Amino acid sequence: MIVVKVGGSAGIDYDAVCADLAALWQAGQRFVLVHGGSGETNRVAEALGHPPRFVTSPSGYTSRFTDRETLEIFEMVYCGKMNKGIVERLQRLGVNAVGLSGLDGRIFEGRHKDSVRAVENGKVKVLRGDHTGTVERVNVDLVNLLLGAGYLPVLTPPAASYEGVAINVDGDRAAAALAAALHADALLLLSNVPGLLRNYPDESSLIPAIPANDVDSYLAFAQDRMKKKVLGAAEAVQGGVKRVIFGDARAGQPVSAALAGAGTVVS
Numbered sequence: 001m002i003v004v005k006v007g008g009s010a011g012i013d014y015d016a017v018c019a020d021l022a023a024l025w026q027a028g029q030r031f032v033l034v035h036g037g038s039g040e041t042n043r044v045a046e047a048l049g050h051p052p053r054f055v056t057s058p059s060g061y062t063s064r065f066t067d068r069e070t071l072e073i074f075e076m077v078y079c080g081k082m083n084k085g086i087v088e089r090l091q092r093l094g095v096n097a098v099g100l101s102g103l104d105g106r107i108f109e110g111r112h113k114d115s116v117r118a119v120e121n122g123k124v125k126v127l128r129g130d131h132t133g134t135v136e137r138v139n140v141d142l143v144n145l146l147l148g149a150g151y152l153p154v155l156t157p158p159a160a161s162y163e164g165v166a167i168n169v170d171g172d173r174a175a176a177a178l179a180a181a182l183h184a185d186a187l188l189l190l191s192n193v194p195g196l197l198r199n200y201p202d203e204s205s206l207i208p209a210i211p212a213n214d215v216d217s218y219l220a221f222a223q224d225r226m227k228k229k230v231l232g233a234a235e236a237v238q239g240g241v242k243r244v245i246f247g248d249a250r251a252g253q254p255v256s257a258a259l260a261g262a263g264t265v266v267s
């Protein structure tokens with residue numbers, strides 16, 4: 001069992017990812033796919049006159065401030081356009097994919113954080129009305145029910161809070177929690193970069209391997225959103241996942257290449 005997370009940044013080739021997944025699925029490999037949608041959400045939010053607001057925590061993590069209107073736009077794009085676009089691609093390729101959000105059947109569940117500490121103009125502010133959280137529980141029974149019946153689950157944030165409210169969660173860390181809960185053999189975090197770069201954006205500075213017991217010290221190389229991937233990788237290996245691979249989803253056969261060791265391999 002392999003968990004594949006494909007991001008939502010510019011340049012990701014979803015046709016290539018789906019074609020590769022479909023071929024491997026038809027050869028008997030089992031997958032769960034988790035996807036993002038940040039790039040498209042930003043475009044739609046601008047078009048709807050509610051531009052995205054990103055906040056940076058005092059410890060340097062960047063996240064989307066998610067008021068109710070943002071959450072609804074987020075759902076339109078992630079659960080609608082992105083999820084159904086991927087399911088349609090897989091269906092065309094003969095794979096019976098089922099697209100669900102973390103809210104459905106409480107596949108992803110966690111605590112709702114209503115306020116966030118953010119650094120703005122050098123000052124720490126507390127912003128309220130945030131609909132975010134972190135995945136703490138995964139409904140593996142539902143995922144296994146789908147897999148056991150021959151469906152390829154295609155999952156996306158948001159998650160459900162313990163009170164049943166939709167919360168925006170980080171897709172990389174949700175995929176990490178899922179991979180640990182499913183006892184996955186590997187977690188692939190595919191994005192629009194070759195892997196973790198020592199000197200971002202210099203693509204020749206790819207870090208090929210990271211020892212599983214030392215992931216945290218590589219956080220120093222990751223800026224902004226890449227930090228969440230490194231954090232997710234650390235959480236997955238702590239949760240028993242044997243291999244986490246940061247791979248390139250821009251072309252070729254992104255899943256096969258990552259499984260063959262291209263990118264940054266955490267093991």
Ligand code: ADP
Nearest residue numbers: 007008009191193196197200221222223225226
């Ligand atoms: P996705 O939405 O595809 O999951 P993110 O945009 O969340 O991806 O994170 C990947 C981005 O992280 C890259 O596009 C790159 O701009 C940025 N990044 C920051 N630091 C690094 C680094 N050291 N190595 C690779 N990418 C990095």
